[in-house]
Amino acid sequence: MKRPKLSYTLATFFIFAVVLAGCVGQKENHKETSSITQEDLLQAKWQDVLSQAEGQTVNVYLYGGSEATNRYIDDWVAPRLKKQTGIILNRVPVNDTKEIINKLLVEKQAGKRDGSVDVMWINGENFLTAKEKDLLWGSFVPELPNVQKYVDQESQVIKNDFGEPTEGMEAPWSQAQLVYTYNQNKMQQPPKSAEALKQWVKKHPGKFTYPAPPDFTGSAFIRNILYQTTGGYEQYLKSFDEQKGLDNKLEPFWDYLNAIEPYLWRKGQTYPESASKLDQLYANGAVWMTMSYDPAHAANEVKDGRFPESTRTFVFKEGTPSNTSYLSIPFNSPHKAAAMATINFMLSPNAQITKANPKIWGAQMAIDPNKLSEKHQKRLSALDLGKATLPAEVLAEHRVPEIPSDYVEYLEKGWLEHVAKD
The missing domain is CATH 3.40.190.10 (Periplasmic binding protein-like II)
Structure with missing residues (x-):
């Protein structure tokens, strides 16, 4: 009677040992494949x-x-x-x-x-x-x-x-980078600086305008003009709160925008509300230039038949916001x-x-x-x-950074006060 009981006990122990070994193996295997904690992910292989x-x-x-x-x-x-x-x-x-x-x-x-x-x-x-x-x-x-x-x-x-x-x-x-779009059948040499643009606009009244800020593209355009009329972008990389005498610095900028306004499309009495509206004006020949923050935009518009085949793009020599x-x-x-x-x-x-x-x-x-x-x-x-x-290397050579968003908001509000209301 005792012998069968002993055999049963040994068998039970053997089975238990096998199961236990399997569990240990599974546990060790689990350690090897366990999830890495979020904290450890940044140090993990x-x-x-x-x-x-x-x-x-x-x-x-x-x-x-x-x-x-x-x-x-x-x-x-x-x-x-x-x-x-x-x-x-x-x-x-x-x-x-x-x-x-x-x-x-x-x-x-x-x-x-x-x-x-x-x-x-x-x-x-x-x-x-x-x-x-x-x-x-x-x-x-x-x-x-x-x-x-x-x-x-x-x-x-x-x-x-x-x-x-x-x-x-x-x-x-x-x-992305701001580029200017033009019809080379109507203008052989595009104006590649803010000053050259001003002179071109005055010689060709009604053939240029820009989207009204806060439209993203219109806002980017006035920032590009800001860089060129006030001594470059570097001074605006510092915190907005650290900027001293900003209103005085901006005077040449507002003067420029107001100087070209009478020569814009519809004499600057109204502005396109969006970049797409400006594109429409360019497509139907009302203006000879448009602009985009997407360097491939003009080529895609040509491909889709909305812009003329003679469409080309350019950037200012001193760079455009990117x-x-x-x-x-x-x-x-x-x-x-x-x-x-x-x-x-x-x-x-x-x-x-x-x-x-x-x-x-x-x-x-x-x-x-x-x-x-x-x-x-x-x-x-x-x-x-x-x-x-434009080729990638040309864009890269003329790429300048954007400035903190506090400036962007300040300029957009200022445009309504200093330009749109004048």
């Missing part, structure tokens, strides 16, 4: 970040009003990202980036630790708000391999977002590893060169062409940007 990101769904929130942008994300980025990293990309369109900021503010106030936004397209005032309200995760950008390899991290246009230091909290994705738009990770992104891997992928030479292709999108690269391999440089040079698009 990149391969470990990729391992954690695999299989995650990353929600990318961005402006949804551009068909070219949407196609690029859905048809080019998403399938390649999934194939290379196993990450599933879900594009969430918004009408305005402020919608994302408001969403994050609500989630923060509600104490929602796992939010709905993993990556967001952002810059300017929205970045400043997000930074001041602690809506951003942290300094993840220096950890991205493609940033280390291909981004000029010392560029003023990249390290400062409208004068606000990015501090690694947003990764550059696209660049800004960078970024990709950032919110404080409560539930998939931060996948967010980092997604942004890194979107900064790869292949993704950036494809984005720069006018047949795909036509947006300027955020990576430095000089850091590309010879193979990628040849591919970039082979892109047919259209005759109306």
